[in-house]
Amino acid sequence: MEQRAFEGEIEYIQVMDETGNVDQSLFPKDLDDQKILEMYKYMLFARANDAKTLSLQRQGRAVTYAPLLGEEATQIGSAYAMRKQDIFVPNFRQHGVFLMRGLPLEWMYLYWRGYEEQLPKDVNGEAIIVPVATQMPHAVGMAYAQTYKKKDAVVIVYVGDGGTSEGDFYEALNFAGVWKVPLVVIIENNQWAISLPRGKQSAAKTLAQKAFAAGIGGVQVDGNDVIAVYKATKDAIDKAKTGPTVVECVTYRLGMHTTADDPTKYRPDAEVEIWERRDPLARVKAYLVRKGLWNDQMEKETSEQQSKEIDDAVERAEQFKEDPRSIFTNVYSFVPQTLQDELDDAEKNNFWQEGGK
Amino acid sequence: MQANMVTAINNALELGMRSDENIVLLGEDIGKDGGVFRVTEGLLDKFGEQRVMDTPLAESGILGASVGMALAGLHPVPEIQFAGFMFLGFGQLVNHAARYRSRTRSSFPVPMVVRTPVSGGIRTLEHHSESPEAYYSHMGGLIVVEPSTPYDAKGLMLRAMKMNDPVVFLEPTKLYRLFKQDIPEDAYEVEIGKADITRKGEALTVISYGTMMPIVKDVVAKKGVDAEIIDLRTINPLDEKTILESAKKTGRVVIVHEASLSFGVGAEVAARIAEKAIFELDAPIVRVASPSLPYPFPGYEKYYLPNAMKISQAIDRVMEA
Numbered sequence: 111m112e113q114r115a116f117e118g119e120i121e122y123i124q125v126m127d128e129t130g131n132v133d134q135s136l137f138p139k140d141l142d143d144q145k146i147l148e149m150y151k152y153m154l155f156a157r158a159n160d161a162k163t164l165s166l167q168r169q170g171r172a173v174t175y176a177p178l179l180g181e182e183a184t185q186i187g188s189a190y191a192m193r194k195q196d197i198f199v200p201n202f203r204q205h206g207v208f209l210m211r212g213l214p215l216e217w218m219y220l221y222w223r224g225y226e227e228q229l230p231k232d233v234n235g236e237a238i239i240v241p242v243a244t245q246m247p248h249a250v251g252m253a254y255a256q257t258y259k260k261k262d263a264v265v266i267v268y269v270g271d272g273g274t275s276e277g278d279f280y281e282a283l284n285f286a287g288v289w290k291v292p293l294v295v296i297i298e299n300n301q302w303a304i305s306l307p308r309g310k311q312s313a314a315k316t317l318a319q320k321a322f323a324a325g326i327g328g329v330q331v332d333g334n335d336v337i338a339v340y341k342a343t344k345d346a347i348d349k350a351k352t353g354p355t356v357v358e359c360v361t362y363r364l365g366m367h368t369t370a371d372d373p374t375k376y377r378p379d380a381e382v383e384i385w386e387r388r389d390p391l392a393r394v395k396a397y398l399v400r401k402g403l404w405n406d407q408m409e410k411e412t413s414e415q416q417s418k419e420i421d422d423a424v425e426r427a428e429q430f431k432e433d434p435r436s437i438f439t440n441v442y443s444f445v446p447q448t449l450q451d452e453l454d455d456a457e458k459n460n461f462w463q464e465g466g467k
Numbered sequence: 468m469q470a471n472m473v474t475a476i477n478n479a480l481e482l483g484m485r486s487d488e489n490i491v492l493l494g495e496d497i498g499k500d501g502g503v504f505r506v507t508e509g510l511l512d513k514f515g516e517q518r519v520m521d522t523p524l525a526e527s528g529i530l531g532a533s534v535g536m537a538l539a540g541l542h543p544v545p546e547i548q549f550a551g552f553m554f555l556g557f558g559q560l561v562n563h564a565a566r567y568r569s570r571t572r573s574s575f576p577v578p579m580v581v582r583t584p585v586s587g588g589i590r591t592l593e594h595h596s597e598s599p600e601a602y603y604s605h606m607g608g609l610i611v612v613e614p615s616t617p618y619d620a621k622g623l624m625l626r627a628m629k630m631n632d633p634v635v636f637l638e639p640t641k642l643y644r645l646f647k648q649d650i651p652e653d654a655y656e657v658e659i660g661k662a663d664i665t666r667k668g669e670a671l672t673v674i675s676y677g678t679m680m681p682i683v684k685d686v687v688a689k690k691g692v693d694a695e696i697i698d699l700r701t702i703n704p705l706d707e708k709t710i711l712e713s714a715k716k717t718g719r720v721v722i723v724h725e726a727s728l729s730f731g732v733g734a735e736v737a738a739r740i741a742e743k744a745i746f747e748l749d750a751p752i753v754r755v756a757s758p759s760l761p762y763p764f765p766g767y768e769k770y771y772l773p774n775a776m777k778i779s780q781a782i783d784r785v786m787e788a
């Protein structure tokens with residue numbers, strides 16, 4: 111006997127094309143032009159922030175930074191679909207998501223200046239995590255806890271195309287499938303993991319299909335189409351009570367991996383140019399302009415106002431004075447005597463006076 | 468040739484690969500990009516994709532596949548992009564690389580050299596500054612080396628690639644490009660398990676390795692104290708003989724490392740001296756290390772890393788005792 115043991119297919123969704131034309135049959139019912147306008151402003155804001163942090167880094171006023179340029183639709187579209195109570199778990203490039211979730215700008219500038227400080231609780235977001243994909247199992251555990259505590263919250267976790275190769279990614283999907291937790295996995299597939307192109311990262315045709323192996327559903331969307339990203343995330347959140355979903359957003363890292371990276375070493379300019387023409391902001395702008403909801407003057411005013419907010423935040427962040435003691439007092443719920451002795455020793459003997467020289 | 472630590476290791480890898488076709492390199496971004504620190508720059512062009520592999524992003528996969536390659540007759544030299552990410556493959560290292568030989572009473576040795584950048588002082592994000600030498604040494608089964616000069620880096624690497632053992636090769640990022648040295652163009656080896664006395668002295672012994680070596684040398688020179696300076700170079704197995712001889716001679720010992728104080732290499736060195744030479748000491752042994760807490764974010768690292776003042780005070784303390 112021979113029969114088909116498994117069948118599955120991955121749909122690709124695009125709602126708004128590169129020129130700003132919308133496929134009405136796919137247009138989400140709960141979205142309207144005002145909301146699209148709002149998302150657009152956030153995308154502008156995310157891009158402006160990104161440029162600012164990058165320039166601060168170039169002036170030696172920020173540490174190594176991973177820009178989001180080109181990935182605004184993936185981040186803003188998915189974050190816009192979250193409800194206040196939903197919890198998001200980032201990797202390290204999701205500055206746009208933090209922004210939409212209301213993380214004070216100042217916190218971000220502090221972080222990228224080299225200071226991890228307390229995360230405001232009401233952002234409902236977890237810490238920036240640098241080890242790739244290791245946040246994935248956390249997200250599953252958090253989603254389990256939502257069900258256990260009878261909370262109406264969904265956990266949304268972000269991971270890169272590279273991250274989908276890690277054991278933690280597969281382990282997390284498998285747990286999520288078995289436990290049927292309220293989880294949405296956003297694969298921010300920006301085509302590159304530092305110098306490794308998507309094609310060398312996995313032989314699978316889509317990354318979304320990795321969901322099948324865990325017995326859960328997956329979908330692929332145009333990650334430069336903010337409406338498609340919104341729609342897929344919203345649908346996944348709506349049905350999260352019945353189990354997890356993987357949403358692969360196909361986008362593109364227009365900039366360098368981080369400020370320590372030189373992409374000209376490994377990728378052709380011609381490829382970047384193709385993706386520049388698929389800019390996630392340009393199509394939304396074209397749409398809004400055509401509808402008479404936006405013009406260059408409005409864009410100029412919005413940008414000026416956003417710049418001012420950004421500059422104020424940078425200024426506040428730069429006034430921050432660190433307390434060296436805080437690295438000793440936040441290790442445990444208490445300060446062990448031996449650690450207190452090390453702290454006293456440092457203070458008494460002025461080890462800090464040299465400032466690390 | 469004039470070489471910094473990056474070019475010295477690059478050169479060693481090239482010479483090793485030329486003399487032994489079983490040597491293959493694998494890791495994240497080591498091929499086309501030449502590694503994020505450029506240590507493997509140019510090797511893809513010279514040896515091709517079969518011997519220099521850009522792998523998917525998976526540390527357990529890289530280390531586990533390396534163990535398999537070693538079992539099947541290759542001599543892999545995997546790179547883990549930063550030591551902080553090696554923990555994702557910790558199980559493969561300590562459960563398998565360290566254990567296969569003893570598990571099979573030497574029928575299956577695991578010849579491989581795991582390269583990874585270690586330690587901090589370079590103002591970067593979390594998990595880019597760890598000093599994990601004690602973890603890997605504690606197990607037994609893994610050889611752990613950490614050069615502090617381009618000369619030693621090349622010689623130790625060439626030696627490591629010839630050993631029939633798993634070697635964890637720790638490369639201090641801070642020292643990668645800190646200075647150049649004139650080193651031989653040809654292949655040469657530096658013995659593994661042998662410390663280097665970088666300065667002869669009578670007044671006290673300062674034992675260190677890795678990122679702290681240049682600072683130690685500097686402090687000793689500035690203070691004008693007649694210290695004997697020992698660069699361990701190999702963490703496991705320790706060169707106990709050199710350590711004890713010096714400790715007995717000077718009677719005063721300071722141990723300096725960047726890794727945090729508690730349960731570290733300094734504790735091991737101090738314990739061995741205490742066990743075997745305590746009656747020949749004139750002062751209690753002093754350790755200088757980072758505080759016993761996780762490596763902080765860059766804004767705080769200057770309060771974390773041992774600095775010249777801390778080392779200088781430690782020297783004063785053993786001299787005054």
Ligand SMILES: Cc1ncc(C[n+]2csc(CCOP(=O)(O)OP(=O)(O)O)c2C)c(N)n1
Binds near residue numbers: 272495
């Ligand atoms: C476990 C781990 N290994 C290696 C790294 C070094 N590293 C940082 S980002 C990155 C590539 C990540 O690619 P991807 O998951 O696609 O995310 P992207 O950077 O494209 O947003 C690598 C290899 C890391 N941070 N964590």
Ligand SMILES: [Mg+2]
Binds near residue numbers: 270271272
């Ligand atoms: Mg990527």
